[in-house]
Amino acid sequence: MKFAIVVNEGPYTHQASDSAYHFARAALEGGHAIYRVFFYHDGVHNGTRLASPPQDERDVVNRWSKLAAEHDIDLVVCVAAAQRRGIVDAAEKKRHAKDADNIAPGFRISGLGQLIEAGIRADRLMAFGD
Amino acid sequence: MKFAIVVNEGPYTHQASDSAYHFARAALEGGHAIYRVFFYHDGVHNGTRLASPPQDERDVVNRWSKLAAEHDIDLVVCVAAAQRRGIVDAAEKKRHAKDADNIAPGFRISGLGQLIEAGIRADRLMAFGD
Amino acid sequence: MLLHTVNKSPFEKNSLDTCLRLSAPGSCILLIEDGVYAALAGGAFAAQLQDGMRARKLYAIDADLQARGLDPAGLIDGVEVIDYRGFVELATRCDQVQSWF
Amino acid sequence: MLLHTVNKSPFEKNSLDTCLRLSAPGSCILLIEDGVYAALAGGAFAAQLQDGMRARKLYAIDADLQARGLDPAGLIDGVEVIDYRGFVELATRCDQVQSWF
């Protein structure tokens, strides 16, 4: 079965990203596919490579990056939500004349259409939020 | 009278930063002083210069930067909260071997002691959160 | 005497309920942001709030009421509508401020 | 038949209440994160949840119970404790999933 996952909250402040991650892993272990993980609202903050959480805590961002690399998962950060909140890739950096970007490996920035499309293509859409 | 202000939530996702800003402006217009604005929890996201909100929306980050410049206000981003969430200045960039920083003009990163000290020094501590 | 602020809708969250339970008689309560929905005269929390107001003074921010399309005429009796200058003034007049999120 | 998830404490927020009001009889309800507090046998929401369970099946995530120090023996009767594999299995077995934050 194909799952799409929506993450609406950033790391640490809410458990939403943790639950989404554990669900994604369990789905993959169960032989299912993750069609896409879409990061919306504050969920875009899961996609920054500038975080340095304490050594004795989980590293939420890296966990997603690793999962994406190992299982070839499409991690999409919503462009409109990212612009409001300061998540930037190379293209956005150029477009908005910023002097830095901060997107983490394995994430890409794209439009809300990716969320709708995930809803159409996946068998189940799982949302995790606050 | 001296006010200290705590902002616990990031821009847009909650109105907390808006209310804190309106309160700070009204206090200054009323002849009061703002001893410090302390950004904690997701409030640290108010301090990124990488945001590009839509033209027809308020620019929460720039508003704080401008207020700080005009009235010499101390905008402090909590270092522990910032590390978890990816807000980085030049010193943090070096310390954590990051390849970019993203702190906005007028903000500085410092410890939780700054919050306690603000509570001691200010006449009133105003908290805005979710 | 404390100023208590409440910024959450009582229909969604328990912040107002806790504020009423833990604010001493004589306190001021200021509704801000989604907290202003509590003051709707026809709403489910009107009676509880009116009861709490017998020993407390209630305020609401005008800008937050306007943003939500709430006419002061549609609020429970005795709510004083103030602007941010009034908020600052209240904060100076009260001994401290307790924010219920 | 839908799977409904609830991730908020009913003592703080209205998510469980709305889930019970708007989930059709026959639905599955899964408590995750702070949602697991709803199932405390001695808690104020035990009766409402037990009533809703007469027509619905209730589940709770083991890891979230453990993190909060909640012993399954202290939960209302009939809650099935599952792990994340069980969550995935439930999601495949139900037609769709509705998340109440």
Add this chain to the structure above:
Amino acid sequence: MTDEATAAPPGAVKKFMYINRRAPHGGNYAQEGLEVALIGAAFDQEVSLAFIDDGVFQLKTGQDTAAAGLKNFTAAFAALGDYEVKRIYVEAESLARRGLTADDLMPLMYEDEDDDYAEKPLIEIIGKDALADLIERQDVLLNF
């Protein structure tokens, strides 16, 4: 994985319901939820919106966000009729609990092209059991 609206595989029409449960201005879920509904309308799916709990406040008449310095995104609800969204469900129990009636809600309309473009109301107030039934029959549920 293109971002074009036409990326939807032809024939795969699903029932999308956007469930809105938040008050409009205290947070951004409401505004960003409407953005999804407007984008989603271009995908030729069967789209409806439901307003539940504090979400009913999104449709309140007379919202003026100028003094609060916020964007009045709720003005865009008037455009939904042009976006092939034909059904906006408002839960009767949520309205009643807040002391609101149909008269407190924006008079949203659409032109029914199957009925000589007659103007018809977009909003339908329905009870909780009917709404539970409707939710049960959706293919995709998105919550804001």
Add this chain to the structure above:
Amino acid sequence: MTDEATAAPPGAVKKFMYINRRAPHGGNYAQEGLEVALIGAAFDQEVSLAFIDDGVFQLKTGQDTAAAGLKNFTAAFAALGDYEVKRIYVEAESLARRGLTADDLMPLMYEDEDDDYAEKPLIEIIGKDALADLIERQDVLLNF
């Protein structure tokens, strides 16, 4: 504006109360609230903590966060007694509503240096009216 604990002006002792109203693991307010309390204890102020609403769940015994992959920060509550925090108030009404009793709470202790270092309980369960009085008498209120 230095970050040293000694930055507090001598003599300016204020009553700080940290009010904790959130469950421990669904969000980070609780953990980051405890971080403030631990830092704040170094400033030689008069510090107390109050646990209200779902905040009482922070003190629940037997929390094991391993399977959830979270940090069990609540273990650090045991250190509060060493940090000159002598009062942890728990609201009786909040406990009762959740079906909890004093036995469900961690047995936190401190050594009373004014009483030959006798071990005494840190937690005091008090009613809502007494707690309202206490809140009224604070100089600084921080909420988590």
